[in-house]
Amino acid sequence: MGKGMILGTMIHGAGERRTDWRHPAIPSDASVSFDFYKQQALVSERGKFDFVFVADAMYITPQSTPHYLNRFEPLTILSALAAVTSRIGLVATLSSTYSEPYAAARQFASLDLLSGGRAGWNAVTTGLGGTALNFGHRRDMHPEHGIRYRMAAEFTEVVQKLWDSWEDDAFVRDKKSGVFFEPEKMHEADHDGEFFSVKGALNIARSPQGQPVIFQAGKSEDGRRFAADTADVVFAIDGELEAAREYYADMKKRAARAGRNPDGLLVIQGISPIVAETEEEAFRIREELTATVSLEEALADLGRHFDHHDFTQYDPDAPFPDLGGMGANGFQSDTERIIRGARRDGLTLREAAMREAAPKTPFIGTPEQVADRIEEWHRTRAADGFILIANLPVLLENFVDGVVPILRERGLFREEYGGTTLRDHLGLPFRENRHARVAEASLV
Amino acid sequence: MGKGMILGTMIHGAGERRTDWRHPAIPSDASVSFDFYKQQALVSERGKFDFVFVADAMYITPQSTPHYLNRFEPLTILSALAAVTSRIGLVATLSSTYSEPYAAARQFASLDLLSGGRAGWNAVTTGLGGTALNFGHRRDMHPEHGIRYRMAAEFTEVVQKLWDSWEDDAFVRDKKSGVFFEPEKMHEADHDGEFFSVKGALNIARSPQGQPVIFQAGKSEDGRRFAADTADVVFAIDGELEAAREYYADMKKRAARAGRNPDGLLVIQGISPIVAETEEEAFRIREELTATVSLEEALADLGRHFDHHDFTQYDPDAPFPDLGGMGANGFQSDTERIIRGARRDGLTLREAAMREAAPKTPFIGTPEQVADRIEEWHRTRAADGFILIANLPVLLENFVDGVVPILRERGLFREEYGGTTLRDHLGLPFRENRHARVAEASLV
Numbered sequence: 001m002g003k004g005m006i007l008g009t010m011i012h013g014a015g016e017r018r019t020d021w022r023h024p025a026i027p028s029d030a031s032v033s034f035d036f037y038k039q040q041a042l043v044s045e046r047g048k049f050d051f052v053f054v055a056d057a058m059y060i061t062p063q064s065t066p067h068y069l070n071r072f073e074p075l076t077i078l079s080a081l082a083a084v085t086s087r088i089g090l091v092a093t094l095s096s097t098y099s100e101p102y103a104a105a106r107q108f109a110s111l112d113l114l115s116g117g118r119a120g121w122n123a124v125t126t127g128l129g130g131t132a133l134n135f136g137h138r139r140d141m142h143p144e145h146g147i148r149y150r151m152a153a154e155f156t157e158v159v160q161k162l163w164d165s166w167e168d169d170a171f172v173r174d175k176k177s178g179v180f181f182e183p184e185k186m187h188e189a190d191h192d193g194e195f196f197s198v199k200g201a202l203n204i205a206r207s208p209q210g211q212p213v214i215f216q217a218g219k220s221e222d223g224r225r226f227a228a229d230t231a232d233v234v235f236a237i238d239g240e241l242e243a244a245r246e247y248y249a250d251m252k253k254r255a256a257r258a259g260r261n262p263d264g265l266l267v268i269q270g271i272s273p274i275v276a277e278t279e280e281e282a283f284r285i286r287e288e289l290t291a292t293v294s295l296e297e298a299l300a301d302l303g304r305h306f307d308h309h310d311f312t313q314y315d316p317d318a319p320f321p322d323l324g325g326m327g328a329n330g331f332q333s334d335t336e337r338i339i340r341g342a343r344r345d346g347l348t349l350r351e352a353a354m355r356e357a358a359p360k361t362p363f364i365g366t367p368e369q370v371a372d373r374i375e376e377w378h379r380t381r382a383a384d385g386f387i388l389i390a391n392l393p394v395l396l397e398n399f400v401d402g403v404v405p406i407l408r409e410r411g412l413f414r415e416e417y418g419g420t421t422l423r424d425h426l427g428l429p430f431r432e433n434r435h436a437r438v439a440e441a442s443l444v
Numbered sequence: 445m446g447k448g449m450i451l452g453t454m455i456h457g458a459g460e461r462r463t464d465w466r467h468p469a470i471p472s473d474a475s476v477s478f479d480f481y482k483q484q485a486l487v488s489e490r491g492k493f494d495f496v497f498v499a500d501a502m503y504i505t506p507q508s509t510p511h512y513l514n515r516f517e518p519l520t521i522l523s524a525l526a527a528v529t530s531r532i533g534l535v536a537t538l539s540s541t542y543s544e545p546y547a548a549a550r551q552f553a554s555l556d557l558l559s560g561g562r563a564g565w566n567a568v569t570t571g572l573g574g575t576a577l578n579f580g581h582r583r584d585m586h587p588e589h590g591i592r593y594r595m596a597a598e599f600t601e602v603v604q605k606l607w608d609s610w611e612d613d614a615f616v617r618d619k620k621s622g623v624f625f626e627p628e629k630m631h632e633a634d635h636d637g638e639f640f641s642v643k644g645a646l647n648i649a650r651s652p653q654g655q656p657v658i659f660q661a662g663k664s665e666d667g668r669r670f671a672a673d674t675a676d677v678v679f680a681i682d683g684e685l686e687a688a689r690e691y692y693a694d695m696k697k698r699a700a701r702a703g704r705n706p707d708g709l710l711v712i713q714g715i716s717p718i719v720a721e722t723e724e725e726a727f728r729i730r731e732e733l734t735a736t737v738s739l740e741e742a743l744a745d746l747g748r749h750f751d752h753h754d755f756t757q758y759d760p761d762a763p764f765p766d767l768g769g770m771g772a773n774g775f776q777s778d779t780e781r782i783i784r785g786a787r788r789d790g791l792t793l794r795e796a797a798m799r800e801a802a803p804k805t806p807f808i809g810t811p812e813q814v815a816d817r818i819e820e821w822h823r824t825r826a827a828d829g830f831i832l833i834a835n836l837p838v839l840l841e842n843f844v845d846g847v848v849p850i851l852r853e854r855g856l857f858r859e860e861y862g863g864t865t866l867r868d869h870l871g872l873p874f875r876e877n878r879h880a881r882v883a884e885a886s887l888v
Contacts, residue, residue, distance in 0.1 A: 021617065021624065028617035028624075032649060034527070034558045058546065060647045066624040070615060070649045073554035079523035080558050083478070102502065102578040103543070110517035114478040114524050134546040136641025171514060173465065173472035178738070180465065180472075180510040197580025203504045205476060205514045294622070 005378055005413050006233075006268055006385020006426060007404070008051040008091070009044040011037055014067045015391040016272075017359065018301045019292035021066050025392045031071035034080060040396060041081045044088055047400035048414050050425040051089030051120060053215075053387055054078055058098060059130040061308055063300050075107050082115035089422030091120035091215055096155035097148050098126055098135050101196055104155075105162035108212045109204045117208035117421035120233070121159075122215040125152045125223075129307055149222035154193045156214065156230050161189040163211045164433045165201035187435050209421035210431030219247075219333030228254035228265065232428055235387055237270035239360065244269050244382035266426060269383040273363035273390060275370050275398040282364050285392070289359045295350060298357035305334040305356075316350035367402030374403065375412060449822050449856050450677075450712055450829020450870060451848070452495040452535070453488040455481055458511045459835040460716075461803065462745045463736035465510050469836045475515035478524060484840060485525045488532055491844035492858050494869040495533030495564060497659075497831055498522055502542060503574040505752055507744045519551050526559035533866030535564035535659055540599035541592050542570055542579050545640055548599075549606035552656045553648045561652035561865035564677070565603075566659040569596045569667075573751050593666035598637045600658065600674050605633035607655045608877045609645035631879050653865035654875030663691075663777030672698035672709065676872055679831055681714035683804065688713050688826035710870060713827040717807035717834060719814050719842040726808050729836070733803045739794060742801035749778040749800075760794035811846030818847065819856060 013031025014021035021028045030036040041052050054074040074092035082090055090111060094104055104121075112119035125148035132142035143151065170185035189200035216231035218224065227234040234251055238244040248267045255265035276282040299311040306323065314321045320342035342352040363370050377383050390396035407413040423430060457475025458465035465472045474480040485496050498518040518536035526534055534555060538548055548565075556563035569592035576586035587595060614629035633644035660675035662668065671678040678695055682688040692711045699709035720726040743755040750767065758765045764786035786796040807814050821827050834840035851857040867874060 019622070022619045022622060024619070028619060029615070032557050038527075058550075058647070060645060062627050062630060064647075069625065069630075069647060070610065071647065072558060073550045073648070075520060076523040076551055076554040077558060079520040080527040083482075083524040083527035098544070099547070100542070100579055106502075106517045107520055110520040113476050114516060114521060130643075133641075133643035135544055136636070136643075137639055166514065171473070175466045175468070175472060178463070178466060178736070178741075181513065183506050186506060186513075192580070195581055197577075199574075199577035199580075201504060203502070203508075203513060203515065204517070292622075297622075 004427070005374075005407065006266060007047070007049045007413065008053050008089070008268075008385070008387045009040060009049055009396060010053045010055060010270065010387050010389045011040045012055065012067060012389055012391055013037075013071050016065070016067065016389055017289070017293075017357065017391070018065045018297045019357075020289065020391045022292040023288060023392060025394050031067045034077075036393075037072065037077055037081060038084050039393065041085050041088060043393075043396055043400055045085050047404045048417055049088055049400075050385070051091050051118075051422060052078075052081065053091040053120075053122065054093060055122070056093035056095070056124070057128055057131075058095065058126065059128045059134055061130070063303065063308060065301065065304065075111060078119075079111050079114065082111060082118065087118070087417045087420065087425075089118045089120055089213070089425055090115055091122055091213070091422075093122040093124055095124050095126040095131075096152040097143060098131055099155075101155050101158035102162065102198055102200075102202070105159040105202055106204055108159075109163060109202065109207070112207035112209065112212045113204065115207075117423070119207070120213040120215055120422055122217065123152060123156060123231075125149060125218070145220065146222055149218070149226050151195050152226055153230065154195050158189060158191045158193070158196050158198050160211060161191055162198065162200055162202040163206060164435055165189065166205045167433050167436050168206055168210070171205060185435070206433065207421070208430075209423040210433065213422050213426065213428065223333070224251065224254060227251065228258045228260075231265060233266045233268060233426065235268045235270055237389075239362070241362070241377060241380070241382055244377060245380060248381055248383060264428065266384045266428075268385040268387060269377065270387045270389055271363050272359060272361045273370050273388060273399055273403070274359065274361060274395060275363075275365070275367055275402055277366065277402075279365045279369065282366070285395070286359055286364060293354070293357045295353065298353035299349075302338070302353045302356050305338060311349065311353065314349050316353070317348050320347055320349050320352045367398070367406055370399070371403050371406040371410070374407065375410060378412065448858055448871070449818075449851065450710060451491070451493045451857065452497050452533070452712075452829070452831045453484060453493055453840060454497045454499060454714065454831050454833045455484045456499065456511060456833055456835055457481075457515050460509070460511065460833055461733070461737075461801065461835070462509045462741045463738075463801075464733065464835045466736040467732060467836060469838050475511045478521070480837075481516065481521055481525060482528050483837065485529050485532060487837075487840055487844055489529050491848050492861055493532055493844075494829070495535050495562075495866060496522075496525065497535040497564075497566065498537060499566070500537035500539070500568070501572055501575075502539065502570065503572045503578055505574070507747065507752060509745065509748065519555060522563075523555050523558065526555060526562065531562075531861045531864065531869075533562045533564055533657070533869055534559055535566055535657070535866075537566040537568055539568050539570040539575075540596040541587060542575055543599075545599050545602040546606065546642055546644075546646070549603040549646055550648055552603075553607060553646065553651070556651035556653065556656045557648065559651075561867070563651070564657040564659055564866055566661065567596060567600060567675075569593060569662070589664065590666055593662070593670050595639050596670055597674065598639050602633060602635045602637070602640050602642050604655060605635055606642065606644055606646040607650060608879060609633065610649045611877050611880050612650055612654070615649060629879075650877065651865070653867040654877065657866050657870065657872065667777070668695065668698060671695065672702045672704075675709060677710045677712060677870065679712045679714055681833075683806070685806070685821060685824070685826055688821060689824060692825055692827060708872065710828045710872075712829040712831060713821065714831045714833055715807050716803060716805045717814050717832060717843055717847070718803065718805060718839060719807075719809070719811055719846055721810065721846075723809045723813065726810070729839070730803055730808060737798070737801045739797065742797035743793075746782070746797045746800050749782060755793060755797065758793050760797070761792050764791055764793050764796045811842070811850055814843070815847050815850040815854070818851065819854060822856065
């Protein structure tokens with residue numbers, strides 16, 4: 001479980017939900033407001049959080065959720081945040097399906113170096129099939145789910161090879177002798193695989209944490225296998241204690257099966273806490289958020305999980321429609337969850353859509369109540385920590401100023417940062433360079 | 445010539461020249477020091493410069509110049525600098541041969557928005573043939589010179605289409621009505637060309653300057669044509685007044701031939717001024733810089749212009765070798781210049797290599813002397829302005845504190861920033877959205 005509970009903030013601009021931006025307490029241009037991102041990062045750093053996190057996608061239609069239509073690109077905004085923060089980790093989402101490993105390795109290494117070792121990469125394979133339309137002639141077809149994960153595994157392998165291009169003491173920079181680096185400590189990747197052929201070396205050194213931290217959130221079988229093999233931090237948004245505990249146990253078991261120490265794979269949950277001074281106030285905020293959603297919007301939002309399927313064609317008050325194989329190559333885990341839930345509870349389409357659209361969280365109430373819930377999830381091995389998706393700025397502040405002090409009193413969360421890198425915060429060891437290990441081994 | 449003289453700084457870490465890092469006055473880790481980049485940007489902003497500029501390349505060998513081996517990636521470092529500066533423009537190099545237009549358009553738009561309209565893109569086609577080895581399986585062959593420029597033209601067309609995805613008043617964000625944007629002000633790129641197929645729309649809005657400014661530095665016939673058609677700012681490093689004047693006249697003529705107002709294509713020169721309180725001190729600094737170069741290093745540096753050709757195989761004191769067609773697909777304009785110079789002056793290989801390696805600039809001397817030279821170049825239409833490649837931090841400071849006040853006294857350079865965007869600084873108009881123009885025209 002690392003050194004203690006993990007806490008991070010997903011900075012999500014004008015909101016993850018289609019209608020969050022209509023709430024009076026959120027600036028409706030938050031997704032493209034540097035001041036908003038900076039403020040959320042500074043509040044999170046004031047709380048001594050482990051990291052801030054920026055999600056991503058690369059395909060929109062007029063039906064997309066407002067935040068998706070117009071938002072900062074993750075690596076640029078996190079690089080800007082690196083300059084106005086000093087300790088908090090910076091986790092950017094980047095697709096292994098629609099990027100080049102050499103370019104990706106560089107950008108993360110650059111963020112890692114300029115932030116003093118605070119970078120993380122949330123590796124995604126891109127669920128939105130339409131993305132291929134924005135990357136045509138080089139990759140004309142959206143690869144299917146299984147291939148995307150094979151690509152992701154190879155992509156990550158290449159990126160990590162490139163991140164080890166230079167041993168940590170390669171750059172001696174001796175002005176007198178004129179020796180800038182030791183040639184035997186420069187290593188080409190020399191990768192030639194199924195999807196990528198990359199020579200190297202990377203043109204940037206490693207950071208104080210060795211390599212950026214790898215995050216992953218795939219919940220499908222392929223996604224879980226990839227995470228168990230490769231990720232440092234894996235996360236899900238399960239919403240319920242039992243589901244979270246199952247996910248936690250499964251991921252730890254998979255890590256062990258992959259030959260790893262299960263403590264080295266941190267399993268965390270994305271939660272959307274609604275904290276206020278009183279329980280009444282918390283539920284009032286929830287009501288305000290729900291009140292912004294119309295059925296039409298809820299249906300469009302539902303469609304996003306099914307590759308922008310048009311749900312307005314069905315009677316909203318008939319049972320949830322039979323969609324055949326729909327969504328099998330989209331955000332697989334979401335589609336399965338929604339369909340399963342609708343069948344289990346015998347929901348109409350309207351009910352399923354509103355259930356999906358309404359903010360629903362067990363982490364609602366007073367600081368004490370939410371701290372209790374957080375502690376319960378942590379203690380019963382449902383999560384090593386949490387990513388807060390607190391769209392309203394006031395909800396993040398209430399968590400930092402209300403819940404975090406209680407977690408500290410209970411010895412569950414740090415008083416101060418103990419180190420300087422994201423790995424330090426997470427209790428993950430410095431990532432040794434594979435070539436340095438080889439060199440040492442050969443001396444024995 | 446715009447509103448006045450243009451001044452920018454190329455932040456070049458540990459130095460453009462192979463041995464600059466050995467000079468006592470430069471931090472040898474400058475290429476990966478955020479503090480160094482920040483300091484250079486702040487000094488430039490104190491001087492009210494138009495922009496800072498970061499060059500790039502994506503292929504290294506053990507023979508590469510030290511700065512190339514280990515440096516920040518341009519978009520990440522400039523995004524970080526955006527957060528610690530307030531007015532100065534931020535120009536990043538990105539290759540149209542080894543990037544995706546959708547990803548590139550996003551990153552520049554993101555930098556542009558988060559900086560309040562200060563982004564510029566230096567479009568390069570990538571001269572280093574080895575780069576293909578780092579981007580294998582998607583682009584296995586390094587495209588030849590002419591194809592690279594055809595790609596660049598189409599790439600830029602796509603990027604600019606994507607930058608016009610949203611009209612400036614598309615996002616109304618009316619919380620009451622629930623209207624986030626006006627659908628008729630969202631425009632797909634719908635591009636399907638020789639090299640790229642990109643649907644759009646881009647998932648980020650335009651900035652206060654409309655579109656990022658496009659820089660270009662191709663000196664070949666293809667490069668000049670591309671710049672005349674597409675660039676806002678074109679630059680060269682000619683080193684001599686006559687060559688600069690020829691280049692200036694040629695580019696302005698080409699802009700006119702392309703149907704543009706020649707004032708809309710700014711032609712600037714990269715210079716490496718060596719300014720000190722006295723002439724003696726300036727020449728002493730130049731000597732210090734030359735003293736760090738060995739023949740071996742000079743030959744390796746020369747090789748970089750010839751696709752890493754090994755020049756140590758030749759007798760250094762024999763005439764400059766006949767290289768056949770060598771370099772015809774590399775940094776074409778550099779190879780031509782070096783070969784032509786060596787033949788014209790009957791140089792040995794050693795002489796040609798040391799000529800290339802030694803710091804040579806007409807902009808050397810006291811602040812008054814250098815200001816005179818600057819004024820002469822500007823007045824005689826050799827340049828609309830200058831990019832300073834001042835590797836030693838002290839040389840940038842000497843220019844800002846010594847030369848700039850003189851230029852101001854003479855009315856050649858601004859006292860204060862007159863606007864907030866890079867276009868404002870350069871005297872370039874706000875870039876209208878093509879769709880907004882169409883809408884207006886249809887009303888007439």
